Amino acid sequence: MLESVKKLIRYYEEVLEMPHRTEVARELRDEDDLFLLLLYSEMIGIPNPVYYYTLELYPHIIEDFHDWHLRMGMEKSPLTGIRCC
Amino acid sequence: MNAILVAIAGIAVFALGYRYYSKFVAERIFRLDPNYVTPAHKYNDGVDFVPTNKFVLWGHHFSSVAGAAPILGPAIAVYWGWGPAFLWVILGTVLAAGVHDFGTLALSVRNKGQSIGTIAEKFIGKRGKILFLFIILTLLLMVNAVFAWVIANLFISYPASVIPVFIQIPLAILIGYSAYKRNMKMLIPSLIALAIMYGAAILAAEVPVLQIDLVQYMGGEDGAGIFGLGAVSSAFFIWIMILLIYVYFASTLPVWKLLQPRDFINSHQLSVGLLILYAGLLFTNPEITAPITNPDADVSWLPLLFITIACGAISGFHGLVSSGTSSKQLDKETDARFVGYFGAVGEGILALISIIAVVTLFNSTADFNAAYGSFADASAGGLNNFVEGAALLAGGLGIAPHIATTIVAIIVVSFAATSLDTSVRLMRYIVSEIGVEYNINALTNKHVATTITVGASAALVLLPEGPQGFGSGGYLIWPLFGTSNQLLAGISLLLISIWLKKRGINYAVTLIPMIFLMFMTLYAMFTQVFLEWSWFGNDSNTLLFVLGSIIFVFAVWIIVTAIQALSGKFDDELKKHDEQ
Numbered sequence: 001m002l003e004s005v006k007k008l009i010r011y012y013e014e015v016l017e018m019p020h021r022t023e024v025a026r027e028l029r030d031e032d033d034l035f036l037l038l039l040y041s042e043m044i045g046i047p048n049p050v051y052y053y054t055l056e057l058y059p060h061i062i063e064d065f066h067d068w069h070l071r072m073g074m075e076k077s078p079l080t081g082i083r084c085c
Numbered sequence: 086m087n088a089i090l091v092a093i094a095g096i097a098v099f100a101l102g103y104r105y106y107s108k109f110v111a112e113r114i115f116r117l118d119p120n121y122v123t124p125a126h127k128y129n130d131g132v133d134f135v136p137t138n139k140f141v142l143w144g145h146h147f148s149s150v151a152g153a154a155p156i157l158g159p160a161i162a163v164y165w166g167w168g169p170a171f172l173w174v175i176l177g178t179v180l181a182a183g184v185h186d187f188g189t190l191a192l193s194v195r196n197k198g199q200s201i202g203t204i205a206e207k208f209i210g211k212r213g214k215i216l217f218l219f220i221i222l223t224l225l226l227m228v229n230a231v232f233a234w235v236i237a238n239l240f241i242s243y244p245a246s247v248i249p250v251f252i253q254i255p256l257a258i259l260i261g262y263s264a265y266k267r268n269m270k271m272l273i274p275s276l277i278a279l280a281i282m283y284g285a286a287i288l289a290a291e292v293p294v295l296q297i298d299l300v301q302y303m304g305g306e307d308g309a310g311i312f313g314l315g316a317v318s319s320a321f322f323i324w325i326m327i328l329l330i331y332v333y334f335a336s337t338l339p340v341w342k343l344l345q346p347r348d349f350i351n352s353h354q355l356s357v358g359l360l361i362l363y364a365g366l367l368f369t370n371p372e373i374t375a376p377i378t379n380p381d382a383d384v385s386w387l388p389l390l391f392i393t394i395a396c397g398a399i400s401g402f403h404g405l406v407s408s409g410t411s412s413k414q415l416d417k418e419t420d421a422r423f424v425g426y427f428g429a430v431g432e433g434i435l436a437l438i439s440i441i442a443v444v445t446l447f448n449s450t451a452d453f454n455a456a457y458g459s460f461a462d463a464s465a466g467g468l469n470n471f472v473e474g475a476a477l478l479a480g481g482l483g484i485a486p487h488i489a490t491t492i493v494a495i496i497v498v499s500f501a502a503t504s505l506d507t508s509v510r511l512m513r514y515i516v517s518e519i520g521v522e523y524n525i526n527a528l529t530n531k532h533v534a535t536t537i538t539v540g541a542s543a544a545l546v547l548l549p550e551g552p553q554g555f556g557s558g559g560y561l562i563w564p565l566f567g568t569s570n571q572l573l574a575g576i577s578l579l580l581i582s583i584w585l586k587k588r589g590i591n592y593a594v595t596l597i598p599m600i601f602l603m604f605m606t607l608y609a610m611f612t613q614v615f616l617e618w619s620w621f622g623n624d625s626n627t628l629l630f631v632l633g634s635i636i637f638v639f640a641v642w643i644i645v646t647a648i649q650a651l652s653g654k655f656d657d658e659l660k661k662h663d664e665q
Contacts, residue, residue, distance in 0.1 A: 013272045015144030016352050018137065019410075023341045024265055025132040071130060 036061065036068060043079050058082070086373045088441050091167075092366060095175050095437045099430045102179030107426040110184055111419070114585065114594050115191045121418040124198030134198065134413045139420035146411045146424050147431040148352045150186075153235065153500040155397035155436040158567070160443050160471040162393040164463035165386040166378035167444040173390055174440065177398025178433030181598040185574055187425030188581040188595055189404035193412035194421060195584070201408045201577055208583050209646055213576075216646070220572055220639055222515055223632065224402070227566040228508040229332075229542035232501040235468060237324035239501075241317065242469050243494035244298035245289040245487075249282045250498050253350060254331075254343070256281060261346035275349045279357075282350070283492060290491040299323055325546055328505070333539050336510040337531055344506055351499045358496045361479050362438045369481030375444035375453045384460040388605040388612075392567035397436025399602065401573025403429065442474035443467070472497060512538045549628050562629065564613055569636055571606045572643065575599055579647045586651060596651075603644055610637045 039057060042048045066084040069077055077084050111117050125136040137145075162170040189201060196204050202221075205213035240247050256278040263269040289295040299320035303310050310319025335343050396402065407425055415421060447453040456470060457463045476489035484492075513534040520528025527533050545562070578599035585592035614633035618626045 009272075011140060011144070012356075013270075014138075014141045015148070016275075016349050017271065018141060018145045018414075019149075020264065020271060020341070020345050020349065022132060022135070022410075023345050027265070027339065027341060029132055067130070 032064060033068065036065065040065075040079065040082075043081055086377075088371045088373050088445050089366060091171065091373065092363075092437060092441055095171065096434065098175045098179060099433055102183060103427060103430055106179060107183055107187065107422050110187065110426075110594055111422040114590060114592075115188065115421075116588075116590070117191065117419045117421060119417055119419045121194075123194055123415045123418055124412065125414050125416060128198070128413075133410075136416040137414040139416060139423050142411060142414055142416075142420070143424045143427055143431075146406060146428040148348075148355055149406045149410070150396075150400075150403050150428060150432055151355055151435055151500075152396070152504045153232065153497055154395065154400070154402075154504070155432050156439045156471055156497060156500070157231075157235065157468055158394040158397055159436045159439040160467035161463050162390055163375055163440055163443050163467075164379060164457045164460055165382055165390055166376045167373060167440060168377040169386050169390050170394060170440050171437075173394055173398050174433055174436045177391075177394070178429055178436075181574075181602070182399040182403070182429040182432065183426040184594055184598060185399055185401075185578055185581075186403045186407050186429040187421060189407040189577050190412050190415070190421045190425035191418070192581050192584050193408035194415055194418055198413040199408070201404050201580065204408070204580055205576060208580055209650055212646065216639060216642060217573075217576060218515060218519070220569055220576070220636070221405075222512065223636060224566070224569040224573060225508045225512040225515070226541055226545060227562050227569065228504055229512070229538070230546040230562060231566055232505040232508075233325050233328050233542065233546050234321070235501045236328055236498050236505070237321050238468065239472070239494050239498050240297070240324050241300060241320050243472065243491060244296035244301075245286065245491040246494040246498055247297035248289050248295055249285040249491070249495050250502070252285050253278070253282055253347060253499070257343055257346040257350060260349070261342050264346065265341045271346065271349055275346065275353060278350050279353050282495065286491045286495055287488050290485075290488045322547070325543070329539050329543050332505055332509045333535055335506045336513055336538075337535055344503075344510070347499075347506070348503060351503050354496045354499050358475075358493075359435065359438070361482060361484075362442065362475055365475075365478030365481040366438070366441060367481075369445075369478055371441075371445035371478070373441075373444045374447045374450055375457075376450055379457075382460070388608040389460075389564060391602070391605040392564050392571060392609045394436065395567040395570040397432055397439070399429075399571070399574050399598070400432075401570050401575070401577060403432070404574065404577035439471055442478055443470045444474075446470055446474035446477055468497065509535070509538055509542070512542075545628075545632075549626055562632070564609060565629070565633055565636065568606050568610055568613075568640075571602050572636065572640055575602045575606065575640075576643055578602070579643070579650065582647075583650050599647070603640065603647075607637070607640050607644075610640060 038048070039054045039061065042051045048054065062082070062084050065082060066077070069084075123136070125134050128134040129136065159170050159174060162173070192204065193199060193201070196207070199207075202214055202217045205217045209216075240250075260271060260274045260278060263274065264271045285295075300306060300308070300316050303316040303319060306315075306317055308316040310316045311322070312319070314322060338344070391398070407428075411424055411428075415424065444453070447456065456466060472490055472493045475493040476484075476486055479489040479493065480486055513531070516534040516537055517529045517531075520526065520534070528537070549562075578595045581595045582592040582599065585595065610633060614630060614637055616622050617624045618630040618633055620627075620630075622630075
């Protein structure tokens with residue numbers, strides 16, 4: 001009995017959390033996109049004074065970058081300098 | 086007639102409809118494939134495209150489509166007696182709404198999870214998209230006007246509901262902030278928020294000082310108001326202005342700050358409301374005092390009944406939810422039956438209890454006839470009757486009547502406010518989209534778009550002289566709201582029919598409801614727009630005439646397009662798209 005009540009509450013919570021989880025994920029993704037733009041700004045012609053330092057971050061975000069260009073409808077990496085796929 | 090029997094009969098038809106008819110549609114017509122890779126799996130991005138358990142998805146789908154409209158429509162439509170309203174809700178849900186909601190979901194799943202608007206462009210070309218955009222625009226404009234008036238009306242009728250409703254705003258912001266910034270769970274805080282709201286409701290119902298009664302402040306109903314208006318009209322004006330200013334801010338803030346946590350609290354209210362009403366029905370075991378039909382109606386039920394009850398019988402808005410979010414989260418294609426069809430059944434259950442609450446409210450048939458003397462009376466008083474009737478059902482659970490009315494009023498206001506928020510936000514997006522389409526840069530600015538949206542809504546609600554005096558323009562256009570909603574459903578059913586035709590499947594299942602809807606819509610529009618609102622009509626009104634004419638032209642346009650599409654005119658276009 002207690003177990004099924006718990007299950008019901010979990011279900012209820014999941015239903016209500018769903019749209020919120022989506023929205024939070026979207027906000028975070030937008031922030032990440034902005035961060036990505038800052039890192040790669042040099043490659044699209046916007047001068048970046050800390051370019052050499054941000055270079056170090058490339059290996060860590062290469063996967064995110066891959067997801068990003070897929071999401072933007074580009075099957076292959078749009079930047080010749082980055083060959084994620 | 087015993088109300089429990091009516092409820093059981095209704096639910097039994099829903100159950101049979103789900104068990105047999107939706108199964109038939111799923112297997113023989115839509116031919117769902119459990120192995121089809123749905124967009125949720127194909128494009129899984131952790132944000133929009135996420136495979137979701139069908140029960141969870143149903144819960145979300147249902148809470149997105151359920152609002153104040155399935156309550157308001159039936160509460161007005163019982164004017165023609167409870168029989169027609171009951172039959173239309175039951176049969177409409179089983180034969181039209183279920184197929185429509187289910188169909189839009191299946192159609193979208195087979196089209197990369199795209200929304201109905203995009204699919205319209207694909208199937209019928211640019212014309213389809215523009216048609217679609219404008220109908221949604223008018224629909225949203227009407228939602229704004231109708232719900233602004235509805236909320237103002239409830240605030241004036243139930244002044245105890247004001248403080249609890251406004252308390253919800255800071256509570257929601259607080260919850261949104263702690264969930265987003267501190268990653269806290271929302272369930273417990275939102276339940277506490279709900280308890281605070283209902284606590285405030287009980288307090289306000291008991292202590293008159295806490296009731297914000299603007300009419301009373303201005304010296305009662307006969308008192309002088311502002312700008313030379315009477316006290317009641319002034320109260321409407323003030324509330325509508327406050328609401329419009331509020332939605333301006335609510336719709337320009339990020340979704341997670343206010344809209345989402347408010348929705349979260351309101352979802353509890355939906356569960357609480359449904360539970361209280363159906364449990365109350367069992368405990369009070371009321372008799373239906375309303376007549377089964379009304380032979381003395383001053384306005385014919387044909388075709389207006391089918392327009393008055395839109396949500397709860399069939400509603401085009403559901404297609405937007407089905408194809409907008411739910412289709413992107415469907416785990417298996419076969420789940421579409423449960424999520425879409427059963428989602429419509431949920432809405433039908435809400436409309437059913439709304440009918441029951443109103444038709445059991447009065448002590449005798451004479452009392453009912455007095456309250457529902459004319460269609461104008463029904464339109465203006467319908468929602469208040471629902472609040473009173475629902476409170477009476479809640480009374481079966483031992484809740485004092487004045488507290489129950491306050492809480493039911495809060496629930497209805499919350500639903501209406503969510504619809505208002507969402508629709509202002511959506512309308513602002515569409516205004517911006519039109520700006521992009523026609524290169525009008527100013528429209529793409531968030532604040533310019535919102536100002537236009539709110540300004541147009543204010544004009545629509547305040548300018549036309551409604552049956553209940555100043556500010557009730559919203560009620561006058563309720564039939565127009567129903568019409569554009571049905572038109573939207575008509576387009577969606579057309580798109581599903583084209584899709585089925587393309588696959589070589591018999592599409593009578595979607596074509597028949599579409600023809601029915603289109604016929605009723607055109608019929609209603611014609612009598613309303615040309616015989617009532619035009620210059621030579623009984624009730625001449627230029628603004629409504631122009632607005633109605635635009636929708637009428639849309640309707641004719643859709644029918645022409647439908648005939649062309651089904652006779653194969655757009656097949657080349659479709660092929661081109663498929664090749665791409």
